[in-house]
Amino acid sequence: MDITDIVTSDYTAFDVGTPISKVSGAFDDPSLKAVVIxxxxxxxxxxxxxxLASSHHQPSEKARSRxxxxxxVERTEDVREVARLMVGSDAKLLPVxxxxxxxxxxxxxxxxxxxxxxxxxxxxxxDVSSDDLVTLGPEETIGKALHVFREHRITHLPVxxxxxxxxxxxLHDVIGFTTREVRRSQGGDPGGTDSFGGDISDSSGRSRRGGFGAREGDRARLLDLPVEDVMTETVGTVSPxxxxxxAVEEMFELGGSSLVVEADDEPDGIVTKTDVLEALTWTGEERRPVQVFGIEHIDDITYDEIADMIENVTRKYGDMTVLEAKIHLHEHKETFRGTxxxxxxIRLYTDKGHFIASDEGFGASHALHLALNMVExxxxxxxTHGQTKKHPDAEYWERMYGWWLTGE
Known part of the structure; x- marks a missing residue:
């Protein structure tokens, strides 16, 4: 099953030189989750x-920095592979x-x-839910919630x-609330709507305990507020x-991204949209991380030799991990001694960045060696052509809300 019929050309794009303030303005549309750069x-x-909501930035900062x-992916890509890439890169929007x-x-x-x-x-x-349930009390602080998110590498907490x-x-609730309140305390957005066009995606899409008002004060005070000020009261539940x-249909009906799993009327776990995407990767033949298009042109080299070439380049740089390598080969009419x-x-996607290079040579092996030299x-x-992040690690969590904890 491929993604041909769900690819949409209706998306918003900005150049890398566009000020972040202008990009942020696009999110006045509450249905917009991401833009292409x-x-x-x-x-x-x-x-x-x-x-954008979780990062501290100057209005004049350019899109390339974020x-x-x-x-x-290509429009003929299998849905399981698309799901794998979404989970692996922590991106729920992929360009086609x-x-x-x-x-x-x-x-x-x-x-x-x-x-x-x-x-x-x-x-x-x-089959897909997490049964290692972590919870909070309504009186516990937003700062404690952030600590629990980071410690357990999770994004949803039942209260x-x-x-x-x-x-x-x-995590979306907390980041959206704290971002909004800091902007208000600095004199922006007095009317109650953040500069991204309303609430950051919350866990159920329903109304929260309202009436925050414009709070003056610093981040420390915000982190000391109870989670009941930001939690969603209307919670979707499901039996194991x-x-x-x-369960997925109910998430869409609620407009949220998670359901609490209840067994014998007691919270027993949680299931999220990301859990479902991960489940899509369980079945089917394992896809190779190195994809070669135009494979008919590799008479003088094998697929395994190409994969080894990619691995050899990245192995030189310690903990660099290949998420995806896409190699396109095109044969010209020109020949040299019959070759x-x-x-x-080459498009190389790693946890350290995105690298693109191309070169020409007589024979696929020669051309690939020259292109890989450019990558190296x-x-x-x-x-790098952009930063790639795998499924949340320590650096990811620091980027996500370290500013609120450190004040930097």
């Missing part, structure tokens, strides 16, 4: 609502390119889930009061044995 005709990465690289590398649209995590929902009835909620489920708080398709001139174009020079010089 380009450098001329070249795709660079994405910027999400959450990134770009978050998301791997590209044609075989020539031209950007033709985007695919979103929500659209992907809607496409596969009818096929999820063979999986139960218990329990006297043994009952009182609400749920997400319920078919997963019904055709080949153009090799880019790595040495730090000429």
């Amino acid at each position: 380009t450098d001329g005709d070249e795709y660079e990465g994405v910027l999400t609502r959450r990134q 770009v978050w690289h998301a791997p590209t 390119e044609d075989r020539d590398g031209a950007l033709i649209g985007v695919v979103t995590g929500d659209d992907l889930l809607k496409k596969v929902t009818p096929y999820l009835n063979v999986i139960s909620v218990d 329990m009061e006297d043994g009952d489920l009182a609400g749920v708080v997400s 044995g319920r078919p997963l398709d019904e 055709p001139l080949v153009l090799a174009r 020079r880019q790595i040495l010089e730090g000429k």
